[in-house]
Amino acid sequence: MAEPGGRATKANTTLPVRGTSDYVAIRPGFGDGSVNENGEAAVDIAIVSPNGEARAGRVQVRLVRERPTWRMTTQYGAVRYETVWRDEVVETQDVQVAPGRPARFARNLGFGRYRIVATQAGGLGTASIRVRAGWVGSESAEVPDKVDVSADRRAYAAGETARIRIAPPFAGRASVAILTDRLIATRDVEVPAGGTTVDVPADPAWGPGAWIAVTVFKPGEAPDAANTGPRRALGLAWVSLDPAARTLDVAIEGDTLVRPRGRVTVPVRVANTNGAAYLTLAAVDEGILRITRFQNPDPLAHFTGRRALGTDIRDDYGRLIVPPEGEAATLRQGGDDDLDTSGVQPPQRIVALFSGVVAVGPDGRASIPLDFPEFNGEVRLMAVAWSGERVGSAARAMTVRDPIVAEALLPRFLSPGDEARLPVLLHNLDQPSGKVPPPSRSRVRWRSPTPTSSWT
Structure with missing residues (x-):
């Protein structure tokens, strides 16, 4: 695709296909x-x-x-x-x-x-x-030596008891371990073929939560049995502590449509604070954020979200198991969709504003001034707030534009002494419909990237 000025652009769209039946x-x-x-x-x-x-x-x-x-x-x-x-x-x-x-x-x-x-x-x-x-760490069931481990609830308050369901592929003895970045506790339980349930108290010392690792062992059977070798199966489940006590409610208020070339005050409301509260506010061009697929900042998910397993399991029981026929698994990493944005040069001015740290008032409100330059488009407002051990965030869109937007279709290149006609697209967004007077012939001042080189 190419825009009216001749510059290449890229976009994806999905076309639904309707059937004839209900x-x-x-x-x-x-x-x-x-x-x-x-x-x-x-x-x-x-x-x-x-x-x-x-x-x-x-x-x-x-x-x-x-x-x-x-x-x-x-x-x-x-x-x-x-x-x-x-x-x-x-x-x-x-x-x-x-x-x-x-x-x-x-x-x-x-x-x-x-x-x-x-x-x-x-x-x-x-x-x-x-x-x-039940809540599990992963829904993958690609191998038969995996124990299906799940928690009865999504999150727990400190001191509550989590019921952990263990459903192994065979009966045996299970070692249940509580893991964070280290081993917290371990216990052994007998697990029948139909599975069992164990109780684990939620400890606030876990931080955001802990992993429950279950290893089920089965010894070798009699020589005349169909399966004489020992077996082992592994499973994991994440037990999360409820982050509600550490959550701030943040809301970005104010107008959704503002004019460029001026100062705009954005009010932000923060609730459920614990003492003094502070926040930052950013306003960034939505087009740039979409190119980079930028996700809104979420400090609550960062501090209280599920952690990567920080420990490893090593034992000698695997030496007793006959390796299966087949090749060893290899780590495969996916790629992007060949979205090459290195040559993308937006002709419009890019907006990226940041407030710095702003103190929230005793009433839980703060007003942040933002000075918008010459810009027509949509910006994303992103606020991050904190108060003691509590954090929160919010984001919403804001449109910045004039009532009538003029877009000049610039030539792709010019040499000194060249003359060019610049088509101009006028977008009437708020004014009553009417005729536009024909443009008069005028001269435009151009500046090259070198400040000392310019011509009229």
Whole structure:
């Protein structure tokens, strides 16, 4: 693609393809694909036409529990494991939907993986959504020597007890370890084939949380048994401490549309402070942020988010296990989408403003002045606040532009003595419609990158 001035530009877009049959729509009432143990997994179900209009009809809803099994396959001459999911239908129910009245399907789920499938009766529409009861560190089930370890809740207050569900691929003795950047505690438990649950008190000394590492061992069996070798399986789950006590509520207020070439005061409100509070505010061109895929600063996630596992597991039990047939796994790193932005030179002036540290008043408010230059576009306001051990952040968009925006299509290059015609695009955004008088012939002063070299 090329803009009217001839400069190359790059953009991606997604084109939806409409079908001719009705669709079944599912709206989950839970986030992140998980609910607490014995928590309610609720969904709203509707039938929608290809034009987006709600339809009446009957929908069959199935609640399916998914259990993984594995088999050995050969791919490109190497023997690998392949996960095979086995479905167990837990419940089937027919529901009636109508425009403005979607059907609601809600069930309390025990530990495990589930899938809710909705199928239009007498039609082709179908939809499904997966939900996990319990919170895990990873949903990967690519190998059979992994213990499925999950916590009953997403986060815990200091002093509460976390119920850790252990579902191993075989019965045996498990070593349960609590890990941060070091080993906190360990205990051994007997685990039957159907799994077990252990209680772990949430300790505030963990900081943001701790990893629960489970290693299940199984000794070698009798020589006439089908599987005579010892076995071992590993699993991890992150237990997070609730960050609510360390959270500041930050809100960026003020106008969403302002004019350039002047000072704009942005009010910021901070609630739930603990003594003196401070903040910083940045206003950056949204176009630049999108080029670099910049994420909004989130100090709460930085300080209280899940940590990388800072310890390693080493033992001699692995020396007793016969290595499987196949090649060793290799670390693969993905690349970008060849988004080369080294040659991107925006013709507009780039805006990047920063307030520095600003003290928040006793009423929890602060007013930050920002001096905007000649600029027409959208900026992203990003505020970061802190007060004692509490942190918070907020972000929102602000449009900066004139009522009528003039955009000159500059030539790609000029030599001394050249004359050029500059097409000008006028965007009437706020003023009443009308005619624009023809431009008069004028001379433009150009400046080269060298300050001492200019011509008229």
